[in-house]
Amino acid sequence: xxxxxxxxxxxxxxxxxxxxxxxxxxxxxxxxxxxxxxxxxxxxxxxxxxxxxxxxxxxxxxxxxxxxxxxxxxxxxxxxxxxxxxxxxxxxxxxxxxxxxxxxxxxxxxxxxxxxxxxxxxxxxxxxxxxxxxx
Numbered sequence: 001x002x003x004x005x006x007x008x009x010x011x012x013x014x015x016x017x018x019x020x021x022x023x024x025x026x027x028x029x030x031x032x033x034x035x036x037x038x039x040x041x042x043x044x045x046x047x048x049x050x051x052x053x054x055x056x057x058x059x060x061x062x063x064x065x066x067x068x069x070x071x072x073x074x075x076x077x078x079x080x081x082x083x084x085x086x087x088x089x090x091x092x093x094x095x096x097x098x099x100x101x102x103x104x105x106x107x108x109x110x111x112x113x114x115x116x117x118x119x120x121x122x123x124x125x126x127x128x129x130x131x132x133x134x135x
Contacts, residue, residue, distance in 0.1 A: 001078070002049045005108025006058040007101045008032060008065045015040055016105035018113050019047060028102055032064060037071040051076040057112040059084040080117040087111055 003018040013036060015027040027043050030036035044054060055078040058065045065081055073079045091107045111117070 001055045002053055003109045003112035004044065004054050004056045004077075005105045005110070005112055006056060006065075006068065007104040007108060008058050008061070008068055009101070010062075010064055012036075012101075013040070013068065014101040014105040015043070016102070016109040017044060017047060017049070018109045019049070024106070024109070026102055026105065032068065034067070034071060037068055041072075041075060054078065055080065055112050055116075057082060057108050057117060059087055059108070078119050080112070080119055082111070082117050086117075090115070 005016045005018075007014040009032065011032055013030050013032050015030065017025045017027075019025065025047060027040065030039055041051060044051070051072070054072075056069075056072050057080045058069060060081045061084055069079050069081055087104075087108055090111050094107070094110065096103070096107050096110075
């Protein structure tokens with residue numbers, strides 16, 4: 001499983017892909033729109049990573065993460081949405097200083113790789129699971 005950390009704002013998102021301990025890639029300033037999410041998946045694919053091999057983590061800040069999380073979940077990615085305070089204290093514990101969108105995405109990717117947070121359950125997947133248990 002490959003770790004992808006996303007720092008998502010109102011208009012844009014920054015991505016950091018952890019391919020292995022020594023190889024990382026960053027992508028910055030994608031639009032926070034379905035077109036941007038498609039470009040993100042295309043970029044990940046260029047690194048020979050399929051959506052099913054990807055664990056994506058983003059912070060639960062406002063509502064900006066929701067559309068991206070649902071899109072990536074629908075594409076087959078493992079998606080986790082974590083409390084921003086968890087990321088903040090993780091960064092402090094790892095002695096990561098500075099506060100840029102690119103640095104935040106890298107810290108989130110490191111958090112994924114080390115902490116393996118629980119996955120997202122979307123309204124759609126929850127409804128499908130409920131329907132399956134009723135059948």
